[in-house]
Amino acid sequence: MGSEPGVLERDAYSFLSQEKFEEAFKLFSKAAKAYRNQNNHEQAALCFASAASCWSKKSGEKTFYNAALSYEEATREAEKSGDFAYASMLYKYAAINYERDGEFLNFSDCFYRSKECYRKFLTYRLIKPSKIHPIVKTSEGRGIKGFLKHLFLWFMLTFSFIIWGHGERPARTFFAGILIIFSSAFLYIFGHLLKDGAVFSPSFFEAFYFSVITFTTVGYGDVTPIGLSQLIAACESFFGLFIIPVFVIGLARKYLRI
Numbered sequence: 001m002g003s004e005p006g007v008l009e010r011d012a013y014s015f016l017s018q019e020k021f022e023e024a025f026k027l028f029s030k031a032a033k034a035y036r037n038q039n040n041h042e043q044a045a046l047c048f049a050s051a052a053s054c055w056s057k058k059s060g061e062k063t064f065y066n067a068a069l070s071y072e073e074a075t076r077e078a079e080k081s082g083d084f085a086y087a088s089m090l091y092k093y094a095a096i097n098y099e100r101d102g103e104f105l106n107f108s109d110c111f112y113r114s115k116e117c118y119r120k121f122l123t124y125r126l127i128k129p130s131k132i133h134p135i136v137k138t139s140e141g142r143g144i145k146g147f148l149k150h151l152f153l154w155f156m157l158t159f160s161f162i163i164w165g166h167g168e169r170p171a172r173t174f175f176a177g178i179l180i181i182f183s184s185a186f187l188y189i190f191g192h193l194l195k196d197g198a199v200f201s202p203s204f205f206e207a208f209y210f211s212v213i214t215f216t217t218v219g220y221g222d223v224t225p226i227g228l229s230q231l232i233a234a235c236e237s238f239f240g241l242f243i244i245p246v247f248v249i250g251l252a253r254k255y256l257r258i
Contacts (some may be wrong), residue, residue, distance in 0.1 A: 007117035009047060016054065025054035025070075032073065041081035042135045049073035049090060056097065068097035068106065082133035084121035088114045096247070106166045108254060115157060115166040122154040123205045163246060170250030177215065184236045185211040193227035195222060215240040 012027035021185070030059040032047035052070035071094035078087035091114035098107040161167050164173045188207035192199050202210065211221050214236045225233040 005031040005038070005040075005043070005047075008034065009043075012047075012050065016050075019057075021054045021057050021150070022153060024068060025051045028054060029070065032077070036077060041077040042133075044079060045074045045077035045083070045086065045090070045135055046223055048077060049093075052093065056074070064097040064100040065103060068101070068103070068110070070201040071097065075113070079117070081133060081135060083135040084117045084124065084132070086115035086135050088121060091117055103201070112166050112168040116161070119154065119157040119161065122150050122157065124153060125150050159243050163243070164250045167250050167253050170247055170254055173243055173247040175242075176246065180236060180243070181208070181211045181215050184215070184232055187232050188225075188229055191232065192225045192226050194226050199226065211236065216244070217241060 008027050008031035012031060015021075015153045017028060028051035029048045032044045032051060035041075035047060036247075048070050050072060052067045055067035055070060056064065058129075066165035071090050075087045075090040075094065078084075078090060091110045095107045095110035095114060098104070098110060121132065157166075162172065163176055164170055165181035185204065185208040188202055188210060189204060191201075193202050193206070193210060210225075210233075213220055213223070214233050216227075217237055217240050
């Protein structure tokens with residue numbers, strides 16, 4: 001059997017057509033490593049992806065785990081070649097296979113990386129399309145309509161990345177909430193609040209107390225905002241209504257798997 005990657009790949013497809021999945025997996029993996037040594041990352045990515053699909057068609061212990069490992073190898077080669085859209089798809093396949101084998105921490109990591117690869121693809125698509133080197137041709141939209149679509153997706157993914165790490169980093173939501181509380185408290189110092197019919201300029205402690213009550217939408221009613229503080233309070237309560245449920249969902253999504 002030849003040692004050239006092209007020959008190995010051809011023989012692997014032959015085994016695959018005969019449903020000899022383990023033999024095909026070994027040859028695809030060997031061909032992928034040979035392509036990688038030649039810095040042919042496009043073919044290496046395709047061969048690793050083919051090896052992963054062979055494992056997915058097998059049955060037995062850690063079947064999907066082994067497939068996921070091969071998909072991860074494929075993603076690294078796809079990233080090196082500059083095809084981040086394909087890398088995103090491969091990370092998603094790796095995540096699915098990890099989930100099937102009950103490897104939820106690995107699933108979480110691959111799901112997060114899938115979203116980040118696609119966000120990187122959108123960044124290059126919007127700013128520097130010449131950096132994109134597709135391995136697999138896609139029907140990504142072009143023109144003004146395609147630009148607006150990619151801009152909207154990039155904005156949504158970036159917002160998701162910052163607020164909760166695409167659902168896999170709930171600590172970010174917690175710290176975002178803390179930042180909003182402290183920032184609002186700082187702004188309240190320069191405004192006025194009303195308590196027991198008297199208008200006063202709050203100390204930082206009083207402003208912090210009011211900020212926490214406003215963000216959590218508890219609203220005891222002992223202190224009320226007036227003037228510009230009303231606008232700050234309205235914005236803070238809106239963010240609180242949004243961020244607290246997102247934090248609870250993200251926490252449950254990640255840690256209930258464990």
